[in-house]
Amino acid sequence: MGDENVGTLRLHIVGTGCNAPSGHAYGSAFLLEVSDTFLLFDCGPATSYKLASMGLDLRRVHHVFFTHHHYDHTADFPCFALTRWDKSKGDQRALSVYGPPPTPDFVAALFGPSGAFSADLHARITSPASLGYYQLAGGSLPRPEPVFDVTEAVTGTIAKTATWSVSCATVRHVDPVDGEPLLTSLAYRVETELGSIVFAGDCDDCPELRRLADGVDTLVLKPRATLTLPFVDNGQPDISGIGRSLVTGSGKTLEQDGLLLQECAPKRVVFSHLGPALFSQSGVRERVLATIGRSYEGLMLMPDELTSLDLEDKDGQRARTARR
Numbered sequence: 001m002g003d004e005n006v007g008t009l010r011l012h013i014v015g016t017g018c019n020a021p022s023g024h025a026y027g028s029a030f031l032l033e034v035s036d037t038f039l040l041f042d043c044g045p046a047t048s049y050k051l052a053s054m055g056l057d058l059r060r061v062h063h064v065f066f067t068h069h070h071y072d073h074t075a076d077f078p079c080f081a082l083t084r085w086d087k088s089k090g091d092q093r094a095l096s097v098y099g100p101p102p103t104p105d106f107v108a109a110l111f112g113p114s115g116a117f118s119a120d121l122h123a124r125i126t127s128p129a130s131l132g133y134y135q136l137a138g139g140s141l142p143r144p145e146p147v148f149d150v151t152e153a154v155t156g157t158i159a160k161t162a163t164w165s166v167s168c169a170t171v172r173h174v175d176p177v178d179g180e181p182l183l184t185s186l187a188y189r190v191e192t193e194l195g196s197i198v199f200a201g202d203c204d205d206c207p208e209l210r211r212l213a214d215g216v217d218t219l220v221l222k223p224r225a226t227l228t229l230p231f232v233d234n235g236q237p238d239i240s241g242i243g244r245s246l247v248t249g250s251g252k253t254l255e256q257d258g259l260l261l262q263e264c265a266p267k268r269v270v271f272s273h274l275g276p277a278l279f280s281q282s283g284v285r286e287r288v289l290a291t292i293g294r295s296y297e298g299l300m301l302m303p304d305e306l307t308s309l310d311l312e313d314k315d316g317q318r319a320r321t322a323r324r
């Protein structure tokens with residue numbers, strides 16, 4: 001492959017926040033552009049609006065991967081799926097949806113025969129006015145309903161093409177109760193010719209994540225500490241009065257993030273799920289990076305929402321080829 005034609009591997013930072021909205025970030029959504037394919041990981045609040053703000057056409061997204069079913073990772077899905085369907089005139093493609101249980105129930109509850117949007121869908125495929133607009137935009141009758149190809153994922157390779165593949169592992173969400181997760185949570189690894197990337201979701205440190213992320217080029221990771229909380233002088237969030245459950249049952253810390261990153265050794269980490277304290281309290285961002293940076297020597301990024309990162313690099317390509 002010539003250097004001038006290495007394709008595209010670009011990470012669009014659509015939502016890098018958590019369930020606490022701020023003017024800077026809200027909810028989770030990452031769009032991975034692999035040459036001419038767009039893979040959406042999580043679909044948190046305002047994903048559709050933010051994609052439009054970035055000039056990204058959601059009609060080109062045919063694959064959605066949910067890490068887990070917290071609303072800050074899923075709430076815009078009906079808006080996304082309906083807009084994608086409604087604005088695709090005559091050239092609709094099925095939307096492939098992957099996620100942990102209860103992803104099939106989640107999709108059916110929205111778009112099934114008795115789903116929350118069944119009345120809307122019925123109106124749009126039968127109303128003369130809706131059908132008139134649809135035909136004016138190039139659609140032909142009868143107007144098809146949206147089609148979903150839903151995969152309940154647990155582990156292993158779940159999607160594969162000539163240019164990319166996605167595998168997943170069931171991992172531990174950060175809020176287990178007595179060691180048992182309240183929500184089944186997945187982390188995903190994407191392999192491409194131009195690099196690999198892991199989306200850890202809200203995953204806690206666990207052997208499954210360490211295996212999945214071992215040697216990956218880019219790791220999208222939620223810092224272990226709950227960053228919506230005020231920080232105290234030692235750079236850790238102030239959890240006094242709240243207890244251990246918000247930090248995780250096993251009391252993970254930013255130092256442990258550093259150790260996880262040290263072991264997995266990604267070239268770069270993209271921090272996500274950023275709480276308001278990171279934007280409103282001066283010095284917090286620096287403290288997080290300094291604490292983790294004591295153990296991890298790779299590139300640490302905390303990109304703003306509505307920005308994009310080019311991830312392809314020839315050095316990375318050579319490094320991966322050399323390892324095979």
Ligand SMILES: [Zn+2]
Nearest residue numbers: 068070173202
């Ligand atoms: Zn969560």
